[in-house]
Amino acid sequence: MKKSIIKPSILAGFMELLPDEQEKFNDIVDKIIGVYKNNGCLSIDTPIIEKADVLLAKSGGETEKQVYSFQKGKNNLALRFDLTVPFARYVAQYYNDLIFPFRRYQIGKVYRGEKNQKGRYREFYQCDVDVIGKGKLSINNDAWVISLASKAFKKIGLTNYEFQVSNRKILKGILDELDIDNASDVMILIDKYDKIGEKLFKDELTNIIGNEKSEYLNNLVNIKGTNEKILEELLKLDIKNDYFIEGIKDLGQVKSMLEVLGVAREEFRINLKIIRGLDYYTGTVFETILIGNENYGSICSGGRYDNLAENYTENILPGVGICIGITRLFFVLKEIGFVEKYKIKSNLDYLIIPIGDTIDYCSKIMKCLQEKGYGVTVYFEEDSLKKKMSYANKLDIENVILVGEDEVLKNKVRIKNMKLGNEIEINYEEL
Amino acid sequence: MKKSIIKPSILAGFMELLPDEQEKFNDIVDKIIGVYKNNGCLSIDTPIIEKADVLLAKSGGETEKQVYSFQKGKNNLALRFDLTVPFARYVAQYYNDLIFPFRRYQIGKVYRGEKNQKGRYREFYQCDVDVIGKGKLSINNDAWVISLASKAFKKIGLTNYEFQVSNRKILKGILDELDIDNASDVMILIDKYDKIGEKLFKDELTNIIGNEKSEYLNNLVNIKGTNEKILEELLKLDIKNDYFIEGIKDLGQVKSMLEVLGVAREEFRINLKIIRGLDYYTGTVFETILIGNENYGSICSGGRYDNLAENYTENILPGVGICIGITRLFFVLKEIGFVEKYKIKSNLDYLIIPIGDTIDYCSKIMKCLQEKGYGVTVYFEEDSLKKKMSYANKLDIENVILVGEDEVLKNKVRIKNMKLGNEIEINYEEL
CATH class of the missing domain: 3.40.50.800 (Anticodon-binding domain)
Incomplete structure (x- = not known):
């Protein structure tokens, strides 16, 4: 009896590489992790499957709709959709065994049922660093985590990237000051600015907050010039809101500290349009674009959260972190020809x-x-x-x-x- | 309004380590992979989620009952339960792009809904090497893959392990010769020998094949002495069955080649009771016990399959591989106090x-x-x-x-x- 043959194939939206490219992928990962370790980060590993109610404790949000969840026996399970939520759970769970500030790195696969499109995968690696403090955490850490991404990119040999940094408190203060009720709608709109373009942005913003405020806000998020210039212009607004003042101060400090930590002036730019959706973040936020290839989106993002593990513990645990989406990054690096030129030592001499x-x-x-x-x-x-x-x-x-x-x-x-x-x-x- | 706190916890049967132990775990993994690379193995990575019909192409078997499977949209999905089936699918899928003999290593998490018991996890890492040939594959590879495990254990500093090696063809030949119809029942029984003990084994075996044959077979699988002695005794049986003759020849060759490849005589022992269940394997089979801690079961197993990817392709692809279940191994190493004594360089100097x-x-x-x-x-x-x-x-x-x-x-x-x-x-x- 002839056996029936099943066509070998994988699901759409999943990445698989031939050995040649896989070795390059691994080399890039090794270099990133090497930088994390070289900066004293400790490793943790968490399950890919967690209890659904734990993983989805912070309900709502765009991400949750895409979660892979299923039942096994009596348990409702879900696949992790990022490494941040499991990290928050981990820190709360082992609070008494950890030494704070806790600097951890983690690499692992995460799952999102996204629409299958170029460079968007349903299974992809994230490679994160977070530092988390007990009750407090110096703003210098915000610059420190970005400096690790900078070191990692340099190690890989990537040159044409730019960190775009902001602090959410600045916008929060301004919106407070403008007496805008539906601040979150405005934030969502600003978050979409680059996708929808200035024209549509202004139109929609005017719909929400009227012509005058819309004009004011659009000018504000588009202040041009050096980082110093942008900070100066913001200060000139002379807004007395506490969030605003703190945001400016923090962003200024991050700017200076980035330079101290070896991130060159050309590597980062203040961009008030950076929001990073509505989850977690409360202060510093940043994304990373490849200059000339902005259309691929951010290759490394992150920010500050005042209280990371609030769903799991009464302890106040402020943190700041970065996430490099390696699978996405590798896809982009292939597209721009970087991978082809990327040389590694062969395993077989x-x-x-x-x-x-x-x-x-x-x-x-x-x-x-x-x-x-x-x-x-x-x-x-x-x-x-x-x-x-x-x-x-x-x-x-x-x-x-x-x-x-x-x-x-x-x-x-x-x-x-x-x-x-x-x-x-x-x-x-x-x- | 006070937020409700969800108790941070993970599912039963999932391993999670504190940073201290995690660093040791990583170090052990790095050393194993270092050996694989040093021996010219190439890396591949496959999705954790696959199409259920592809992953479960070889239906039946103990493993399948434990598979995590679920639906997402119209797709039936399953989580991989080992790295061998995805490897078979991978080789069939990219057949024309691979260079044979293809030596690959892979590390990744796999999932089995096992009963929660000591040392048995539902999510665990496997760290595999397989070599696969186009149409044919030298028996020397069988010794080569075991020699990699030997090198890896030495690198870690493990000493008290023993490879227990057999070749399934020997028993197959003997059972043929004894004219036993329900050979697979007998194989299953031999596979359980160490679990159930000699007394029960003999009783059950007698039930299946009668007293005389049972006596004969029990003596045979228990031949004592050096590896040479066991092979000699088997040859003395003077069985003219082709499988038997080939099995003896292959086992003898593996034995000599192991020594050539630097596996010391004390590291391995011929044990005809090794079967490795009923899946895949067709020739060489082996397990690895920790001497004095046999109760923890095998820490590294593998064997030869005549035609690995038969469910996915008409091409004949013989292979041989090893699998180190790192999560299980680490659990055992913790239990025997090895991990505590295991020293690693700190990330933080x-x-x-x-x-x-x-x-x-x-x-x-x-x-x-x-x-x-x-x-x-x-x-x-x-x-x-x-x-x-x-x-x-x-x-x-x-x-x-x-x-x-x-x-x-x-x-x-x-x-x-x-x-x-x-x-x-x-x-x-x-x-």
Whole structure:
């Protein structure tokens, strides 16, 4: 009876890479995590599946509609849709065992049932850093987390990015001052500014708050100039609202501290149109665009929350964090040709090819080279030499070691460099 | 209005670690993956959620009953329950883009709705290596994959493990020869041998195949002695069945090749009672026990399958692989006290404490130390010096650098070693 064959395929909206690209993806992840560790962040890992009522404690919000949830036995389960909510739960749960300020990094897959579109995946990796304080947390941390993203991008070799930073308190203060009731509608609208464009924005804003205030607000979020200039112009408004004053002060401090922490002036820009939706954030907010490729959206975002774990504990836990959506980022880096040019060290430096019964000696050579840190494997199949060499070629292995009985007898190692095309013969001891 | 607090907790059967242990977990994973890479394995990553009909193509089997499956829109989805089935699907799907023999490693979470019991998790990491050939695959690969597990365990510093190896063809040949119809019932019974004990095993076996054959088979699977002795005794049976002869030959070859590849004689033992359930495997099978802690079950298992991807392609793809269940392994290593003694390098080598307005200089020192590869962070909070020092102590940070205005003026760096209790002052240039 012939077996029936099922067509091998994956779900739409899920990313899968060939080994070549996967190795590059891993290398990028390793570099980002290397920066996080180098800055003293500790690792945590949380389940992908959680109790639905815990994960969705903060109900409402755009994200929740996209959550993968299901039943198993009597339990209502949900797949995490970000790493921030599980982190909040984690910090509340292990509060007494953690040392604050707690700086943690985490990488993992998250799930959102988004509409399947270019660069939007339903399963994707996030790679987060958050620092969380007990009762209080210095504003300098807001700059610090952004500086980690800057270091990570530099490590990868990315150059054309720009952090766009704001502080929500500024807008909150202004809207308070303008006596606007439906402030959240206005915030949502500003959040959509870049998507809908100035014309539509002004029209819709006028509908909500009238012509005069709309004009004022539109001018305000579009103040041009250096970061210093923008802060100056804002101060000139001379608004006496506490939120506004605190927001300006905090944003100013973040600006200075970014420079202190090695983020160059060209790397960041104050942009009051940055809101980051309506969830969590209460102070600093930022996004990261690729200059010339703004249409791909933000490749790294984050901000400050006054009380991250409020759904899970009475303890006040202010925090600030960044999230790099690696799967999305990798998609964008592929699109702009960055991945193709991205060079990594091969896992396979040497392929050892036994000719005849020389496997003992091959194994000895492999051990020796691996101890020096090289990636080495032996070609075990009984194929023609041509096929074996072609294998090395296809896998882009730089060195092939041919081990015939002659080499074993003479204790020699014959190394063929596939790139240069030359061959050297050395004594085993010289290896 | 007071917010309602939801008790932070995770589902039963899910593992979560505190940062201390998480760092050790990561270190163990890094070492295992380091060995895989050092041996030329390439990385792949597959979705955790797949189409249910694809993932469950090989229907039946114990595992399937435990699968997490659910609907989303019109799609029947399932969470992967191992990394082997997705790998089979992957190889069939990208057949034309892969280079064979394809040696891949993969680490990822898998899901099984197992009964919640000690060391059995519903979400756990597996860390696999498989090598897969086009049409054929040398038996030497069977030894090679086991040698990787051996190298990985040595790298971790684990010593008291033992690979228990068999080849299914041997038993298949014997059962053929004994003219046993319900061979799979007998195989299932042998698989349970260690769980149920010799007495019950013999009773049940007698029920299936009668007293004489039961006696014969029980003696056979319990042949004692060195690996050579066991193979000799088997050969003496002089069974002319092709499976039997091939099984003995293959097992003998795996035995010799293991030694060639640096797996010491003490590390492995032939054990004909190893079956590995009824799925996939067709030749070599192995498990790994911790000597003295056999009750925890196998910490690393695997084997050979003649045709891995038969549900997805007409192409014949023999493979052999190992799977280390890291979550399970880590649980066991905790239980036997290994984790507690397991020492790792801290992510945090230096804590820099600004005293007064010295943040610029602190940042300069941080940059310098990080470039040398040290993990460094700055204490940003405005706390008492005592609290700051206590933070370093609690986090087990070896060095604290106190930066007052005096140090900035004199271009000095004052380093306090928390372990030795001493303090040195050097010029910034000496750093």
